[in-house]
Amino acid sequence: MRKLIVTGANGAGKSFVAARLSAVRPEIPLISFDKIKLTSDWQHRPRAEIEQGLEQVISKEAWILEGGPSLLTHALPKADAIIWLDPPLILRAWRLLVRPWQNRGKTRAELPAGNFD
Template sequence: MNEKPSDFGGLCFSRVVIVGANGAGKTWLAQRIAQWRGLPGISKDALALTTGWAQRDRAEVQAKVLDAVAAEAWVLEGGPSILLPEVLTRANLVVWLDFPAGLRFRRILWRSLRYLGRVRPEHPPGNRDWPGFRQWRFAWDAIHKDDAFRSAIAAGLANTNVAIIRLTTPAEVTHFLDQIA
């Protein structure tokens, strides 16, 4: 079921998936929803990263995600890999942040500068942001893999019955937050 941005009033939810491409604002939105609704927030990055930006094995990450969503209430944020059938079966709302690649590129660069030399709050210790090839490649991928992200998310959501709200502008996000706050 897809909701129009004006139809948020009256939504009742306690298990929320925030999905989008890099730099879409998933963590920011998930933190606000979790805080306002009194729900625990779950960052896929926190489950997937070890130290030095090393990733856990995919099966281990999926097991951690499934364990986290076994709880009664939560807000889970991440990219298309979180759209597991078991996650979507438990969720009662999906918010898809589908912003233009250029905006996401600028956000990634700004975030990298903002947290330069520090660990972002949603990441485990040992994953400091720094300038360099990794950050530039990450930002570059936000633009050049735009269609791939969108296709992967659309495919992940194709056969689900959970309510899906697709937000394509920061103004729509603001309106959504105004409705649920």
């Protein structure tokens, strides 16, 4: 597999799982959909710019793409496989509650600069 999507709801563990997969296959680039769709302060790029950025990624011969289900319309037809993470709601809620404290004052690796939890 050279084209893999890791998706699921917020707090599902997408970034964690994708980073682990990338560590096993470092020759395959890890792409965060958030870096394609966001600027700073959680502002979304224009839709056409998001679609163009995503198209540039999925046209390549290999990638691990992590992000929410909104990327699926474009990426799924080009993917070799998809991992859909669906942990229990209580676990997702806990992760979303704790995450801002774990990342206080810094931007998580999968986000563009200037996006703080």
